[in-house]
Amino acid sequence: MGSKPLFYAYIALGSNMGDRERFLQDAIRQLDTHEEIAVSGRSGIYETEPVGVVDQDPFLNMVIEVETSLSAQALFDVMVRIELELGRTRELRWGPRTLDLDLLLYQDTVQDDPFLILPHPRMLERAFVMVPLVEVMQERGAEQAAFMAAHLEQLDGKEGVILWKKI
Template sequence: MKTVFIALGGNLGEVREHFIAARSDIDRLQNTSVSASSLLYRTPPVGPAGQPDYLNAVIRIQTDLDPLALLDALQQIENRYGRERLEHWGARTLDLDIIAIASDIITSERLVIPHPHMFDRQFVLQPLCDLAPQWQHPQLGESATHRLKQIIETGEAPLPEGEAW
């Protein structure tokens, strides 16, 4: 079993309910269990203008699924909750991104792990720090906490306080 971190995001429809249902769906995957959930954060959108704010969170799971099998399962869950891929970084009902699998490094056409943008996005780092503040990026050798602190020190406002979901 490997520890995997999955980022959840969404800004259309009943996002909180989609997160709760998706977390249950993930927990029911073969040889997979959700072991922790971060707080829930409301954040401004990244991407096309005019979108509503996002809700963001991270969950930690234990699984022995192959990374691509996990990716396929997560995309099926996204589709179940109305995910449409119409516009890059566009509004969405549910986004499930594998951000890290233990200390693995994967580079394939379909999957890059660690997620290539995770250390640039406070809306990923803050919820990750809720669960694993000392998680080390396997390529950068930097902890999630250290990187989050750097982002805030460069002038980006800290996220508003998170809430339980």
């Protein structure tokens, strides 16, 4: 990534259609292949109950940490392109999807552009995001790990209950 400054970001991945694990692994590989993105940490993969539209198959969810020289918007653009390439269907909000990529955090950026809100506006309510996020942050010794862990305790598994940790 040359001599450009590097930024940290956390990305949530979810899939509940087709070969779910394959979609997650392919998305990670595509992100890591980008010359300005390096995947620097990953959580385990969790199977979780669907939140929102509950009458759908369980999800696999995980969170990765990336180092990037891209801006938040440029990183998000890459994520959207990967979602489209891996064939995500977008018919129903909170409905089934082959691959969903959400940008949770980009450094300590706070912004409310409706196309890219940071931190992700619903992350603190979702066990399927917070459990793997805390796991990867603690592993990486990230600055905000303790803050996120405190939020996780308050969550008490209300939304997106973890069914089991797969890997």
